Amino acid sequence: MKMRSASTVLVAALMMFAGYAALFIAPDERTMHEIQRIFYLHVGLWVAMFTALTVAFVANIAWLATRNPKWDWLGVSAVETGVVCCTGGLITGVLWGKPAWGIWWTWDARLTTCFILWLLYISYLLLRGLLEDPTRRATLSAVFGIFAFLDAPLVYVSNRLWRTQHPAPVIFGGQEAGLDPTMGKVLMICMAAMVCVMVIVLIDRYRLERLRYEAEELRLEIENRAADANSLVTRSVS
Amino acid sequence: MDPVRAAAILLGKELRLEFRTRELLTATVIFAVVVVVLFSFAFDPTAAESRRYGPGLLWIAFLFSGSLMLHPSFGREQANQTLDALRMAPISPFAIVCGKMLANFLFLSIAELILVPVFSVLYNVTIAGIAGRLGLVLALGTIGVVVTGTVFSAVSSHARMRELLLPLLLLPVLAPLLIAAVEATASLFTEQPSLDRTWLAFLAGFDIVFLTASWLLSDFLLEE
Numbered sequence: 512m513k514m515r516s517a518s519t520v521l522v523a524a525l526m527m528f529a530g531y532a533a534l535f536i537a538p539d540e541r542t543m544h545e546i547q548r549i550f551y552l553h554v555g556l557w558v559a560m561f562t563a564l565t566v567a568f569v570a571n572i573a574w575l576a577t578r579n580p581k582w583d584w585l586g587v588s589a590v591e592t593g594v595v596c597c598t599g600g601l602i603t604g605v606l607w608g609k610p611a612w613g614i615w616w617t618w619d620a621r622l623t624t625c626f627i628l629w630l631l632y633i634s635y636l637l638l639r640g641l642l643e644d645p646t647r648r649a650t651l652s653a654v655f656g657i658f659a660f661l662d663a664p665l666v667y668v669s670n671r672l673w674r675t676q677h678p679a680p681v682i683f684g685g686q687e688a689g690l691d692p693t694m695g696k697v698l699m700i701c702m703a704a705m706v707c708v709m710v711i712v713l714i715d716r717y718r719l720e721r722l723r724y725e726a727e728e729l730r731l732e733i734e735n736r737a738a739d740a741n742s743l744v745t746r747s748v749s
Numbered sequence: 750m751d752p753v754r755a756a757a758i759l760l761g762k763e764l765r766l767e768f769r770t771r772e773l774l775t776a777t778v779i780f781a782v783v784v785v786v787l788f789s790f791a792f793d794p795t796a797a798e799s800r801r802y803g804p805g806l807l808w809i810a811f812l813f814s815g816s817l818m819l820h821p822s823f824g825r826e827q828a829n830q831t832l833d834a835l836r837m838a839p840i841s842p843f844a845i846v847c848g849k850m851l852a853n854f855l856f857l858s859i860a861e862l863i864l865v866p867v868f869s870v871l872y873n874v875t876i877a878g879i880a881g882r883l884g885l886v887l888a889l890g891t892i893g894v895v896v897t898g899t900v901f902s903a904v905s906s907h908a909r910m911r912e913l914l915l916p917l918l919l920l921p922v923l924a925p926l927l928i929a930a931v932e933a934t935a936s937l938f939t940e941q942p943s944l945d946r947t948w949l950a951f952l953a954g955f956d957i958v959f960l961t962a963s964w965l966l967s968d969f970l971l972e973e
Contacts, residue, residue: 575966575969623924627921627924630921631921631922634917634918634921637914637917638904638905638908638914638918641908641909641910641911641914642907642908642909643909644907647907650969650972651904651907651908651969651970653969654900654904654966654969654970655901655904655918657962657966658897658900658901658922658959658962659922661958661959661962662921662922662924662925665925665954665955665958666924666925668925668951669924669925669928669929669951670925670928672947672948672951673928673932
């Protein structure tokens with residue numbers, strides 16, 4: 512418990528520093544000026560999303576391989592956290608797109624990929640809600656999760672080949688590309704902060720899933736005992 | 750039992766089941782025709798416009814009818830718990846999935862064979878010189894649809910609201926296939942048709958990725 516509050520305080524402090532750095536330390540961008548500062552939050556959210564979805568993919572495979580319910584809890588928690596980050600990333604992207612490009616949305620490779628990913632993982636959560644049996648729910652949603660994750664690079668490549676308008680990769684993007692060194696450092700801090708927030712949320716969500724599982728087990732136990740007691744009573748009466 | 754033989758027997762069973770009633774095939778073809786007809790109201794179907802929008806229209810019709818047609822693949826095994834009987838048979842789960850994939854491939858191909866000439870007549874698109882290459886694109890696209898669709902049919906068959914769930918699971922996954930298939934078809938619908946090999950390779954890649962994944966995961970798909 513102490514560990515948990517300490518880490519929460521730490522991440523909150525990191526987040527505040529990241530926000531300060533993004534707003535005041537990072538230099539002004541040449542063409543977009545203040546608007547560009549949303550970039551630090553936007554990219555941070557995407558990095559957190561990809562981390563969460565990769566965790567979910569690993570957890571899905573691990574569930575199928577080991578059948579330890581922990582992996583199922585981790586899988587669903589990671590997908591939910593990833594969907595939240597994805598929603599945040601889409602919203603900040605739309606907000607940034609209007610002043611920077613003049614349009615809210617464009618069907619570019621990265622935007623489309625993330626939107627399709629969002630739909631895929633919303634479907635994953637929907638599928639879980641509609642499957643009753645816990646073991647079957649875990650297995651079938653893991654299979655779907657693996658398919659969804661495999662689909663992501665295909666969506667990206669197909670859109671990249673097709674049409675693209677998003678700024679060319681600024682980081683690792685060839686000779687002309689490149690971030691100002693201070694911007695790069697601030698971006699690193701912001702990415703680290705967002706990933707830490709994601710991890711904190713993920714851990715809490717995982718705890719919730721474990722409690723839910725335990726409560727379900729207890730409920731089944733009570734039902735079984737009640738049924739046993741009932742049959743005992745009827746037997747002794749007759 | 751030899752998995753190839755097991756899959757062939759499964760395929761025979763699926764075909765027998767379907768051709769006794771032909772319900773599924775009839776409904777699928779009619780649904781696809783309805784989609785094609787309704788699309789004529791969405792744009793002005795002259796020859797030039799049809800070449801632009803035709804490929805997308807055709808593939809949307811295939812994807813929608815496919816996503817409806819694939820549900821009974823595992824859905825109808827639920828009615829009399831016949832899936833348990835299949836599971837008890839001494840054959841590999843992938844043979845069961847594979848037999849169903851082959852059957853679905855045949856059904857969707859038949860629907861396409863009927864739909865493409867109808868489309869060609871209604872939208873003034875000539876397919877005489879490109880039939881072979883178009884067939885190749887259709888075959889690769891259809892493999893992708895039935896491979897993922899059959900797996901998701903098994904996934905969704907245990908869920909509540911399964912008829913509605915299958916298209917929700919399937920259609921987003923098929924987005925890259927839709928782009929590739931539409932672009933490959935569009936390269937054939939131009940004045941000088943020349944098949945775009947990049948998209949053809951992409952379609953083949955999509956099929957390989959998901960066929961491999963369903964082979965690896967088929968054990969989990971059918972377990973009790």
